[in-house]
Amino acid sequence: MIPDEYLQTFVIECRELLEQMEEALLIVEQAAEDPEIINAIFRAAHTIKGSAGMFGIDHVVVFTHAAESVLDRVRSGDLSMNSVLAALFIEAHDHLKELISHVAEGSHPADETDNHGKSLIAQLEAYLGEMGGTEAEQAPNLGEMPVVHQAKLEREESEAVETDLWHLSLRFGPEVFRNGMDPFSFVRCLSSLGSIVELVTIIDAIPSGEQMDPETCYLGFEISFSSEADKLAIDNIFNFVRSDCFIRILPPRSKASEYQRLIQELPEQEMRLGEILVKCGTLTPEELDSILRIQSQHGDDPQRPIGEVLVEQQMVSPPVVEAALEKQKQVKDNKKSEAQLIRVDAEKLDELINLVGELIIAGAGTNMIARRAGMADLMESTATLSRLVEEVRDSALALRMVQIGATFNRFQRVVRDVSKELGKDVDLVISGAETELDKTVVEKIGDPLTHLVRNSMDHGIESAELRIARGKPAKGTLKLNAYHDAGSIVLEVSDDGGGLNKEKILAKAIERGLVSEGANLSDKEIYNLIFEAGFSTADTVSNLSGRGVGMDVVRSNIQALRGTVDLDSVEGQGSTIRIRLPLTLAIIDGFMVGVGNASYVIPLDMVVECVELRAWASDEGDGQYLNLRGEVLPYRRLRDHFDMEGDMVQRENVVVVRYGEHKAGLVVDRLMGEFQTVIKPLGRLFKGEKSIGGFTILGSGEVALIVDVPGLMGQIEHEREVGEMAVGAAR
C-alpha cells in the first residue's frame, strides 16, 4: 500500500491540478483556442497520470491516458478544440475528480462509475479514431509528443533498458546480524543461480565511530546479475530476510520507468548522480551513445562533468540518467518551494490564534494594574506592549486569511451548469477576487452563495426572449463582487434580471400572515421578507417564484457566521443581494456592561445607542415596551433575564441593540465601555442556552458572558408568544 502521507500529498496535488484544469476548460469552452491554456490542461492531465503511475493507481492512469492522448492531438493542432470537446473534457474532469476522491478514501469506484469511465474513454478514443491516422494505431503510446522534455518522459515509459542482466537492490535491516544472518551468504547463494557481474556494497549508512553499533547491520547491495533463473527462484533466496529488508528485483529488459521508480525508492538521498548510475547500471553501446548525444546537446551545461564520469564508467542508459537527474531536481525543487510556501495544519493556526487571544487578555490585565498603580513608566510600557500585541493579533489573523477568488471561481462551473440546465445564456463577472477573509468563513460561505447564485439565475435572469422584449442584451449577466467595508467583508451577488415584484411579495407575505394588512413597510423591508422562514414555499407566482425557497436557510447560515444579508432590487433591472460578514470569528469588539456583580459583553456592532432608563418616566406597556421617540421598543432587564441577585442601582441604563430589522432594549446597571473580546465557546453543558453566545476572560481574570443578541431576541419573542397564548387560553 502507499504510505498515507504520500497518498495525501498525491490527492492534494491532484485536486489542485484538477482545479486548474477545470478553470482552463471553462475558459476554453467559452473562448477561442489559446495554446497556452490547452497546454495548461495537457500538463495537468499529464502530471496526474505521471504521479498516479508512480503510485500504481492504474485505473487513474488508464483514464487519464485516454484524455491526455486526445489533448495531445489538440495541442499539435490535429484536432480543434470546440465547445463539444470541451464539454466532454469537463465530464472527464468530473470523472477523474471522483476517481481521485475514491483514492483518497481508499474505496473502490462503483460499477456505475466504472462504466461511466469506460464510456468516456470510448468517447475520447473516438476522437483519436476520427483522426483515422495510422499514427494513432501504431503508437497509442505517445511516441510523438511535440514538447521535448515530455517526449523524453514518455519514452521512459515505453522503452526497455537493453540489458540482459537482472538488477537487484538490497538494503538490509538493522537486525540482520543479530538474527544470525550474514548478508554475504545471500550473495554467495545468488552465485549458485548465475553469475554476479557487478556488485556494489552500499556503505553510506554506516555511522561514524562512536555512534556505530558493531552488531547492527548498515549494509546494502546493488547487484547486476546474469542468470537464466526465473524471478521466483531469485526471490526465494531472500525468504529469510524478507521481513526487515528492502528488496527490489528488476528482471532483464525492465522498462526504464522501473529503474526510475527504483531510484526514487532508494533511501539514499541526494547521492551523487554518478553513484546512483553506477549502482543501477548495465550498459549497451547504443545507450552509451545516447548519453553522449544528450551531453553534447547541452555542451556548456554544468552537468557535463558527470556525463563524462558516466562515459568513463560506461554504466548507464539514457532514461536512467534522466531518472537520476529528475530525482536530484525534485529534491532541489522541493526545497525551493518549501521555502516559499508552507502547508500548515489549520489546527496549529487555531492554537496560535487562541494563544494570541490569551495574550490580549493578559495584556488587558496588565494595563488595568498599571493604571491602578498609577506609574507613568509602567503605563507607557504597557501601552507599547498593547500596540505590539495588537499587531501580533492582526498578523496572526492574517495567517488565516485567504482570498475569496478561489471560491468565486468555482462559480464559473455552477453558472455554466445551471445555464445549460435552464437554457439561459449567462455570463459570470467576478470582481474583488483578491479580497481576503477568514478561512473558516470562506469554507462556510460556499453553500449559501451557491444557493443565491442558482436562485438569481433561475428566477432573476429572464429568458432570452423576454430579455430582448425588454430591450436588454440576450445574454444575462451575473456579478459576484467582494470588498472590505468598515471591519467587515461584503459579498454581493447581483443580476441584471427582472428584479423583485414588491406588490406580489407583499401580497404573499400578507397571505402567509407574515405581515398584517395595511402595514406600512419600506421597500427594503418588503424585499427582505423573502428571507423569512414562512416565505419558503414552492407554489409562488412566477415573477418572484421560488426566490424564497431556502432563503431563510441562507439567512440562518449567514447569521451563524455573525453576518447579515439584505437585498436591493429595482424592478425590471435586477437585484443585488448583499452579505455582510465579520472578518474573523475569533475576536470581536464588544461593549461591556455590568449587571449586579457580573459583566456582560454585547457585540459592539449591534449596539445602537444607550439611554438612561429614567429618561422614560416609567415603564409603559406592562413592563414589556418602552417608548423610544415614538417607536415601540421591547425591552428586557438583563438582571431579570439572567436571574441576577444584588442591589438595584440608582441609575439604570438601556442599551438599544439592533439586529437585522429588529430593535430591543436591554436594561443594565452599568455601562463599562468598549472592550476587545476574544470569544471562547461555551461548553456543551450550556448548549441549550440561546441568549449566551460564548464567554471571555477579563483582564482581572473574571469571566464575562457574551450576549448573543439574536438568540436573546428570539427568546424574548418566544416567551411573549407563549405568554400571549397563555393569556388567550385563560380567557
Place this chain on the structure above:
Amino acid sequence: MANVKNKKQQPGRIAITGELTIYTALELKDKLLTGLSTAEELELDLSEVGEIDAAGLQLLVMIKQEATAVGKSVRFTGHSPVVLDLLDLSGLAGFFGDPLLFVCKPTHEGKSA
C-alpha cells in the same frame, strides 16, 4: 577467538587474529577506536584473520572512514585469503585502496545539478 596483539609493543600497529565477525565485532570496535586515537597512523595486520563476515567488513569500513574523518590514516596489511575473498566479493577493495573513489562526498554535489 579474535585477539589483538600489539606485536613487539609497537604503537600504531594492531594485528587481528582469528575471527573478525559479529561475535567479536563489539570488542574489536573499541580496540580499533582506541588504537586509532593513540596513533597518527594505524596499521591493521589482517594476515591472521581466519574468518570474516559482513559485520567484520562493516567494522573495517567504519575505522577507515573514522580515520579519514579525523585526518589520520589506516592501512590494512597482509590480507588473509578470507579477507581478500570478501573484499573481492563486496567490491570494496577499491574503497580501502583509494578512499576517494567510491565514497559519496557532499562536496561533489554542488556541481552535479
